[in-house]
Amino acid sequence: MNFWHDIEKPIIGLSPMDGVTDASFRLVAARHGRPDLCMTEFTSVEAICCGADGFVRDFAYGECERPVLAQIYGRTPEAFYQVAHVVCELGFDGLDINMGCPAKNVANKGCGAGLILNPRLAVTLIRAARRGIEDWAAGQRLEDIGLAPDVLERVRSMCHGQRWEEERRTIPLSVKTRVGYDRVQVDEWIPVLLDERPAALSVHGRTLKQMYKGLADWDAIARVVELARGTGILVLGNGDLKSMADVVERVRRTGVDGVLLGRGAMGNPWVFRDKQWAKDALARGTEFDAATPEVSQEERTRVLLEHSRHFEGLWGERRFPAMRKHLAWYCKGFRGAAQWRARMVQARNAAEVAHIVRAG
Ligand SMILES: Cc1cc2nc3c(=O)[nH]c(=O)nc-3n(C[C@H](O)[C@H](O)[C@H](O)COP(=O)(O)O)c2cc1C
Numbered sequence: 068m069n070f071w072h073d074i075e076k077p078i079i080g081l082s083p084m085d086g087v088t089d090a091s092f093r094l095v096a097a098r099h100g101r102p103d104l105c106m107t108e109f110t111s112v113e114a115i116c117c118g119a120d121g122f123v124r125d126f127a128y129g130e131c132e133r134p135v136l137a138q139i140y141g142r143t144p145e146a147f148y149q150v151a152h153v154v155c156e157l158g159f160d161g162l163d164i165n166m167g168c169p170a171k172n173v174a175n176k177g178c179g180a181g182l183i184l185n186p187r188l189a190v191t192l193i194r195a196a197r198r199g200i201e202d203w204a205a206g207q208r209l210e211d212i213g214l215a216p217d218v219l220e221r222v223r224s225m226c227h228g229q230r231w232e233e234e235r236r237t238i239p240l241s242v243k244t245r246v247g248y249d250r251v252q253v254d255e256w257i258p259v260l261l262d263e264r265p266a267a268l269s270v271h272g273r274t275l276k277q278m279y280k281g282l283a284d285w286d287a288i289a290r291v292v293e294l295a296r297g298t299g300i301l302v303l304g305n306g307d308l309k310s311m312a313d314v315v316e317r318v319r320r321t322g323v324d325g326v327l328l329g330r331g332a333m334g335n336p337w338v339f340r341d342k343q344w345a346k347d348a349l350a351r352g353t354e355f356d357a358a359t360p361e362v363s364q365e366e367r368t369r370v371l372l373e374h375s376r377h378f379e380g381l382w383g384e385r386r387f388p389a390m391r392k393h394l395a396w397y398c399k400g401f402r403g404a405a406q407w408r409a410r411m412v413q414a415r416n417a418a419e420v421a422h423i424v425r426a427g
Contacts, residue, residue, distance in 0.1 A: 070161065075103075077324060078104065080103050080106075081102040081105045081327065083243075084108065084333075086389070087393075090127040091381050093105045095374045096332060096339065104160075105134075106136040106243075109140045113142075115150050115218060116214070117215075124382070136162065138243070140165035144194075144195035147199065148196070152202070152214075154238070155200055160238060162241070166244040180248065186259040194263070200237050200240060205235075241267040242267075243268075243269040243270075246288070251274065253287050253290045257270075267303060268295065270288050270303070288302070288304040289323075292321055303325040309328075314326050315355040367401070370397070371394060371420065372420060378390045391412045397411075
Protein backbone atom coordinates (compact mmCIF):
# COMPACT_ATOMS: atom_id res chain seq x y z
CA MET A 68 0.00 0.00 0.00
CA ASN A 69 1.32 3.40 -0.89
CA PHE A 70 -0.12 6.16 1.25
CA TRP A 71 1.70 8.81 -0.79
CA HIS A 72 -0.89 8.61 -3.53
CA ASP A 73 -3.86 8.73 -1.15
CA ILE A 74 -3.08 12.22 0.12
CA GLU A 75 -4.72 15.13 -1.66
CA LYS A 76 -2.02 17.18 -3.41
CA PRO A 77 -0.12 19.18 -2.58
CA ILE A 78 1.04 17.11 0.38
CA ILE A 79 1.78 19.39 3.34
CA GLY A 80 3.94 17.56 5.87
CA LEU A 81 5.97 18.18 9.00
CA SER A 82 9.69 18.14 8.27
CA PRO A 83 11.79 16.03 10.64
CA MET A 84 13.95 17.98 13.09
CA ASP A 85 16.30 16.20 15.42
CA GLY A 86 15.71 17.26 19.01
CA VAL A 87 12.42 18.94 18.07
CA THR A 88 9.92 16.71 16.27
CA ASP A 89 9.86 13.86 18.79
CA ALA A 90 6.72 11.79 19.37
CA SER A 91 5.44 14.39 21.83
CA PHE A 92 5.68 17.34 19.46
CA ARG A 93 4.33 15.26 16.60
CA LEU A 94 1.28 14.40 18.68
CA VAL A 95 0.66 18.06 19.45
CA ALA A 96 1.11 18.92 15.77
CA ALA A 97 -1.25 16.11 14.75
CA ARG A 98 -3.92 17.34 17.17
CA HIS A 99 -3.67 21.06 16.53
CA GLY A 100 -2.39 21.34 13.00
CA ARG A 101 -2.84 17.99 11.26
CA PRO A 102 0.05 17.87 8.82
CA ASP A 103 -0.50 15.35 6.02
CA LEU A 104 2.41 13.26 7.23
CA CYS A 105 5.07 13.11 9.93
CA MET A 106 8.55 11.63 10.12
CA THR A 107 10.61 10.56 13.09
CA GLU A 108 13.82 12.40 13.85
CA PHE A 109 16.67 10.85 11.90
CA THR A 110 18.04 7.73 13.53
CA SER A 111 21.38 6.06 12.95
CA VAL A 112 21.11 2.53 11.57
CA GLU A 113 24.57 1.70 12.87
CA ALA A 114 23.63 2.82 16.38
CA ILE A 115 20.54 0.61 16.27
CA CYS A 116 22.50 -2.39 15.11
CA CYS A 117 25.18 -1.80 17.78
CA GLY A 118 22.53 -2.06 20.44
CA ALA A 119 22.20 1.63 21.39
CA ASP A 120 18.81 2.01 23.00
CA GLY A 121 18.09 5.55 21.75
CA PHE A 122 16.00 4.22 18.90
CA VAL A 123 13.28 3.12 21.30
CA ARG A 124 12.65 6.80 21.90
CA ASP A 125 13.28 7.84 18.29
CA PHE A 126 10.93 5.23 16.88
CA ALA A 127 8.08 5.81 19.32
CA TYR A 128 4.99 7.19 17.60
CA GLY A 129 1.24 7.52 18.10
CA GLU A 130 -1.58 6.38 15.85
CA CYS A 131 -2.79 9.96 15.36
CA GLU A 132 0.42 10.77 13.48
CA ARG A 133 -0.33 8.46 10.59
CA PRO A 134 0.89 8.36 7.96
CA VAL A 135 4.17 8.32 9.88
CA LEU A 136 7.55 7.54 8.38
CA ALA A 137 10.70 6.36 10.11
CA GLN A 138 13.72 8.34 9.00
CA ILE A 139 17.10 6.63 9.08
CA TYR A 140 20.67 7.52 8.16
CA GLY A 141 24.00 5.77 8.02
CA ARG A 142 26.49 4.26 5.60
CA THR A 143 26.40 0.49 6.17
CA PRO A 144 24.24 -1.42 3.69
CA GLU A 145 23.81 -4.42 6.00
CA ALA A 146 22.51 -2.13 8.74
CA PHE A 147 20.04 -0.52 6.31
CA TYR A 148 18.83 -4.00 5.40
CA GLN A 149 18.31 -4.97 9.03
CA VAL A 150 16.77 -1.70 10.16
CA ALA A 151 14.33 -1.76 7.23
CA HIS A 152 12.94 -4.94 8.81
CA VAL A 153 12.67 -3.20 12.18
CA VAL A 154 10.83 -0.24 10.64
CA CYS A 155 8.33 -2.57 8.94
CA GLU A 156 7.88 -4.64 12.08
CA LEU A 157 7.11 -1.50 14.10
CA GLY A 158 4.24 -0.67 11.75
CA PHE A 159 5.53 2.54 10.14
CA ASP A 160 3.79 3.66 6.97
CA GLY A 161 7.00 4.47 5.15
CA LEU A 162 10.78 4.48 5.37
CA ASP A 163 12.68 7.68 4.59
CA ILE A 164 16.43 7.80 4.09
CA ASN A 165 18.21 10.98 5.15
CA MET A 166 20.72 12.14 2.55
CA GLY A 167 20.56 15.77 3.60
CA CYS A 168 21.98 16.23 7.08
CA PRO A 169 24.92 18.66 6.92
CA ALA A 170 26.15 18.22 10.53
CA LYS A 171 29.89 17.48 10.59
CA ASN A 172 29.55 14.40 12.78
CA VAL A 173 27.16 12.94 10.19
CA ALA A 174 28.26 14.26 6.76
CA ASN A 175 32.02 13.92 7.40
CA LYS A 176 31.49 10.22 8.04
CA GLY A 177 29.90 9.94 4.61
CA CYS A 178 26.31 9.81 5.91
CA GLY A 179 23.45 12.29 5.41
CA ALA A 180 24.39 14.97 2.87
CA GLY A 181 27.87 13.40 2.69
CA LEU A 182 26.27 10.84 0.37
CA ILE A 183 25.89 13.51 -2.33
CA LEU A 184 29.63 13.00 -2.87
CA ASN A 185 29.26 9.24 -2.99
CA PRO A 186 26.32 8.42 -5.26
CA ARG A 187 27.36 4.78 -5.60
CA LEU A 188 27.03 4.23 -1.89
CA ALA A 189 23.76 6.17 -1.87
CA VAL A 190 22.38 3.74 -4.46
CA THR A 191 23.65 0.72 -2.53
CA LEU A 192 21.97 1.95 0.64
CA ILE A 193 18.63 2.53 -1.09
CA ARG A 194 18.78 -0.95 -2.57
CA ALA A 195 19.70 -2.53 0.75
CA ALA A 196 16.77 -0.81 2.48
CA ARG A 197 14.40 -1.82 -0.29
CA ARG A 198 15.57 -5.43 -0.12
CA GLY A 199 14.97 -5.33 3.63
CA ILE A 200 11.41 -4.08 3.10
CA GLU A 201 10.70 -6.67 0.44
CA ASP A 202 12.18 -9.59 2.36
CA TRP A 203 10.21 -8.59 5.43
CA ALA A 204 7.00 -8.40 3.40
CA ALA A 205 7.79 -11.83 1.95
CA GLY A 206 7.76 -13.24 5.47
CA GLN A 207 11.37 -13.02 6.68
CA ARG A 208 11.48 -13.06 10.48
CA LEU A 209 13.47 -10.58 12.53
CA GLU A 210 15.04 -13.51 14.35
CA ASP A 211 16.70 -14.64 11.12
CA ILE A 212 18.53 -11.53 9.92
CA GLY A 213 21.37 -11.41 12.41
CA LEU A 214 20.08 -8.68 14.73
CA ALA A 215 21.66 -8.72 18.18
CA PRO A 216 19.40 -10.37 20.79
CA ASP A 217 19.07 -7.17 22.86
CA VAL A 218 17.98 -5.18 19.77
CA LEU A 219 15.45 -7.85 19.00
CA GLU A 220 14.16 -7.75 22.54
CA ARG A 221 13.76 -3.96 22.41
CA VAL A 222 11.87 -4.15 19.13
CA ARG A 223 9.59 -6.81 20.57
CA SER A 224 8.91 -4.64 23.61
CA MET A 225 7.84 -1.81 21.28
CA CYS A 226 5.53 -3.88 19.11
CA HIS A 227 2.59 -3.79 21.54
CA GLY A 228 1.71 -7.37 20.65
CA GLN A 229 1.34 -6.57 16.95
CA ARG A 230 1.41 -9.72 14.88
CA TRP A 231 2.32 -9.76 11.26
CA GLU A 232 1.65 -13.38 10.42
CA GLU A 233 -1.14 -12.57 7.98
CA GLU A 234 -0.92 -9.03 6.76
CA ARG A 235 2.58 -8.14 5.68
CA ARG A 236 2.94 -5.45 3.02
CA THR A 237 5.75 -3.51 1.46
CA ILE A 238 5.98 0.07 2.63
CA PRO A 239 7.12 2.89 0.33
CA LEU A 240 10.67 4.12 0.47
CA SER A 241 11.55 7.79 0.09
CA VAL A 242 14.65 9.99 0.28
CA LYS A 243 15.18 13.43 1.77
CA THR A 244 18.14 15.37 0.44
CA ARG A 245 19.59 18.76 -0.46
CA VAL A 246 20.24 20.44 -3.81
CA GLY A 247 23.98 19.81 -3.68
CA TYR A 248 27.14 19.57 -1.61
CA ASP A 249 28.99 22.86 -2.11
CA ARG A 250 27.02 24.11 -5.15
CA VAL A 251 23.72 23.30 -6.81
CA GLN A 252 24.21 19.81 -8.27
CA VAL A 253 20.63 18.94 -9.08
CA ASP A 254 21.39 17.77 -12.63
CA GLU A 255 24.00 15.26 -11.47
CA TRP A 256 22.63 14.17 -8.13
CA ILE A 257 18.86 13.98 -8.57
CA PRO A 258 18.84 11.58 -11.58
CA VAL A 259 20.90 9.12 -9.50
CA LEU A 260 18.11 9.07 -6.93
CA LEU A 261 15.28 9.04 -9.49
CA ASP A 262 16.82 5.97 -11.14
CA GLU A 263 16.23 4.11 -7.88
CA ARG A 264 12.52 4.91 -8.09
CA PRO A 265 11.75 6.11 -4.58
CA ALA A 266 8.07 6.87 -3.97
CA ALA A 267 9.00 10.44 -3.12
CA LEU A 268 11.95 12.77 -2.98
CA SER A 269 11.99 15.64 -0.47
CA VAL A 270 14.43 18.34 -1.42
CA HIS A 271 15.67 21.09 0.87
CA GLY A 272 16.71 23.97 -1.37
CA ARG A 273 20.12 24.51 0.23
CA THR A 274 23.49 22.89 -0.28
CA LEU A 275 25.34 21.13 2.53
CA LYS A 276 27.80 24.00 2.63
CA GLN A 277 25.01 26.50 3.24
CA MET A 278 23.84 24.54 6.29
CA TYR A 279 20.79 26.65 7.24
CA LYS A 280 22.15 30.01 6.04
CA GLY A 281 20.99 32.13 3.13
CA LEU A 282 17.73 31.39 1.38
CA ALA A 283 16.45 28.11 0.04
CA ASP A 284 16.83 27.96 -3.73
CA TRP A 285 13.34 27.22 -5.04
CA ASP A 286 14.52 27.50 -8.65
CA ALA A 287 16.71 24.47 -8.00
CA ILE A 288 13.68 22.71 -6.52
CA ALA A 289 11.69 23.61 -9.66
CA ARG A 290 14.44 21.94 -11.68
CA VAL A 291 14.00 18.77 -9.60
CA VAL A 292 10.30 18.84 -10.50
CA GLU A 293 11.27 19.04 -14.16
CA LEU A 294 13.68 16.11 -13.85
CA ALA A 295 11.05 13.98 -12.08
CA ARG A 296 8.27 14.79 -14.55
CA GLY A 297 6.69 11.65 -15.99
CA THR A 298 8.41 9.32 -13.51
CA GLY A 299 5.51 9.13 -11.05
CA ILE A 300 7.98 10.02 -8.29
CA LEU A 301 6.62 12.75 -6.04
CA VAL A 302 8.75 15.81 -5.32
CA LEU A 303 8.35 17.65 -2.03
CA GLY A 304 9.98 21.05 -1.75
CA ASN A 305 11.40 22.27 1.53
CA GLY A 306 12.98 25.39 2.91
CA ASP A 307 11.86 28.63 4.55
CA LEU A 308 8.10 28.01 4.40
CA LYS A 309 6.51 29.77 7.36
CA SER A 310 2.83 29.84 6.49
CA MET A 311 0.19 28.36 4.20
CA ALA A 312 0.45 31.54 2.12
CA ASP A 313 4.13 30.66 1.50
CA VAL A 314 3.09 27.12 0.60
CA VAL A 315 0.54 28.31 -1.96
CA GLU A 316 3.04 30.66 -3.52
CA ARG A 317 5.84 28.07 -3.81
CA VAL A 318 3.61 25.26 -5.04
CA ARG A 319 2.15 27.55 -7.68
CA ARG A 320 5.56 28.65 -8.89
CA THR A 321 7.37 25.31 -8.88
CA GLY A 322 4.69 22.64 -9.38
CA VAL A 323 5.98 20.50 -6.50
CA ASP A 324 3.70 17.66 -5.40
CA GLY A 325 4.06 18.72 -1.82
CA VAL A 326 6.10 20.53 0.79
CA LEU A 327 7.61 19.94 4.20
CA LEU A 328 7.62 22.63 6.89
CA GLY A 329 10.25 22.49 9.61
CA ARG A 330 11.26 25.58 11.55
CA GLY A 331 7.95 27.25 10.75
CA ALA A 332 6.32 24.69 13.04
CA MET A 333 8.55 25.41 16.03
CA GLY A 334 6.22 26.66 18.75
CA ASN A 335 3.59 26.78 16.03
CA PRO A 336 1.93 23.39 15.53
CA TRP A 337 -1.07 25.39 14.24
CA VAL A 338 0.82 26.34 11.08
CA PHE A 339 -0.87 23.43 9.29
CA ARG A 340 -4.40 24.40 10.34
CA ASP A 341 -5.31 26.10 7.09
CA LYS A 342 -3.89 23.44 4.83
CA GLN A 343 -7.25 22.52 3.30
CA TRP A 344 -7.86 26.17 2.36
CA ALA A 345 -4.42 26.22 0.77
CA LYS A 346 -5.22 23.08 -1.21
CA ASP A 347 -8.58 24.48 -2.27
CA ALA A 348 -7.04 27.77 -3.39
CA LEU A 349 -4.47 25.87 -5.44
CA ALA A 350 -7.07 23.57 -6.97
CA ARG A 351 -9.32 26.49 -7.92
CA GLY A 352 -6.56 28.88 -8.86
CA THR A 353 -7.93 31.46 -6.44
CA GLU A 354 -6.31 33.79 -3.92
CA PHE A 355 -5.43 32.27 -0.58
CA ASP A 356 -6.69 33.95 2.57
CA ALA A 357 -5.83 32.64 6.01
CA ALA A 358 -9.09 31.08 7.15
CA THR A 359 -8.57 30.95 10.88
CA PRO A 360 -7.77 33.85 13.18
CA GLU A 361 -4.41 34.28 14.93
CA VAL A 362 -3.82 31.79 17.72
CA SER A 363 -4.93 33.40 20.97
CA GLN A 364 -2.79 33.53 24.08
CA GLU A 365 -5.32 31.24 25.77
CA GLU A 366 -4.88 28.58 23.14
CA ARG A 367 -1.11 28.95 23.21
CA THR A 368 -1.18 28.43 26.95
CA ARG A 369 -3.49 25.43 26.73
CA VAL A 370 -1.32 23.71 24.15
CA LEU A 371 1.90 24.59 25.93
CA LEU A 372 0.52 22.87 29.04
CA GLU A 373 -0.76 19.90 27.09
CA HIS A 374 2.62 19.51 25.38
CA SER A 375 4.48 19.79 28.71
CA ARG A 376 2.34 17.13 30.36
CA HIS A 377 2.55 14.82 27.40
CA PHE A 378 6.31 15.29 27.15
CA GLU A 379 6.80 14.48 30.82
CA GLY A 380 4.46 11.50 30.61
CA LEU A 381 6.41 10.10 27.68
CA TRP A 382 10.01 10.86 28.63
CA GLY A 383 9.91 11.54 32.37
CA GLU A 384 10.95 14.53 34.42
CA ARG A 385 14.65 13.82 33.95
CA ARG A 386 14.43 14.77 30.29
CA PHE A 387 12.25 17.82 30.88
CA PRO A 388 15.05 20.30 30.12
CA ALA A 389 14.64 19.21 26.47
CA MET A 390 11.09 20.63 26.63
CA ARG A 391 12.28 24.13 27.53
CA LYS A 392 13.09 25.21 23.98
CA HIS A 393 9.51 24.42 22.98
CA LEU A 394 8.24 26.50 25.89
CA ALA A 395 10.38 29.42 24.75
CA TRP A 396 9.02 29.09 21.20
CA TYR A 397 5.43 29.08 22.44
CA CYS A 398 5.99 32.25 24.46
CA LYS A 399 6.00 34.69 21.59
CA GLY A 400 3.67 37.26 20.17
CA PHE A 401 1.66 38.32 23.21
CA ARG A 402 2.04 40.88 25.97
CA GLY A 403 4.30 39.64 28.74
CA ALA A 404 5.68 36.82 26.57
CA ALA A 405 9.30 37.71 27.35
CA GLN A 406 8.73 37.49 31.11
CA TRP A 407 6.99 34.13 30.73
CA ARG A 408 9.78 32.89 28.51
CA ALA A 409 12.42 33.78 31.09
CA ARG A 410 10.60 31.71 33.72
CA MET A 411 9.55 28.87 31.43
CA VAL A 412 13.11 28.06 30.40
CA GLN A 413 13.89 27.24 34.03
CA ALA A 414 10.91 24.92 34.54
CA ARG A 415 11.86 21.47 35.78
CA ASN A 416 8.55 19.75 35.13
CA ALA A 417 5.01 20.22 33.87
CA ALA A 418 3.76 21.19 37.34
CA GLU A 419 6.17 24.14 37.37
CA VAL A 420 4.96 25.18 33.93
CA ALA A 421 1.37 25.11 35.22
CA HIS A 422 2.45 27.16 38.21
CA ILE A 423 4.02 29.84 35.98
CA VAL A 424 0.81 29.97 33.93
CA ARG A 425 -1.36 30.31 37.05
CA ALA A 426 0.89 33.04 38.44
CA GLY A 427 0.24 34.93 35.19
C1 LIG B 1 17.10 21.59 14.65
C2 LIG B 1 16.95 20.92 13.31
C3 LIG B 1 17.03 19.54 13.23
C4 LIG B 1 16.88 18.88 11.99
N1 LIG B 1 16.89 17.52 11.95
C5 LIG B 1 16.61 16.87 10.77
C6 LIG B 1 16.46 15.46 10.73
O1 LIG B 1 16.56 14.74 11.73
N2 LIG B 1 16.19 14.91 9.52
C7 LIG B 1 16.05 15.65 8.37
O2 LIG B 1 15.80 15.12 7.31
N3 LIG B 1 16.18 16.99 8.40
C8 LIG B 1 16.43 17.62 9.58
N4 LIG B 1 16.47 18.97 9.60
C9 LIG B 1 16.19 19.76 8.38
C10 LIG B 1 14.70 20.10 8.26
O3 LIG B 1 13.92 18.95 8.17
C11 LIG B 1 14.45 20.97 7.04
O4 LIG B 1 14.89 20.27 5.91
C12 LIG B 1 15.17 22.32 7.11
O5 LIG B 1 15.06 22.89 8.40
C13 LIG B 1 14.61 23.30 6.08
O6 LIG B 1 13.23 23.45 6.23
P1 LIG B 1 12.59 24.70 7.04
O7 LIG B 1 13.14 25.95 6.46
O8 LIG B 1 11.11 24.52 6.86
O9 LIG B 1 13.01 24.53 8.48
C14 LIG B 1 16.66 19.64 10.81
C15 LIG B 1 16.59 21.04 10.91
C16 LIG B 1 16.72 21.68 12.13
C17 LIG B 1 16.61 23.17 12.20
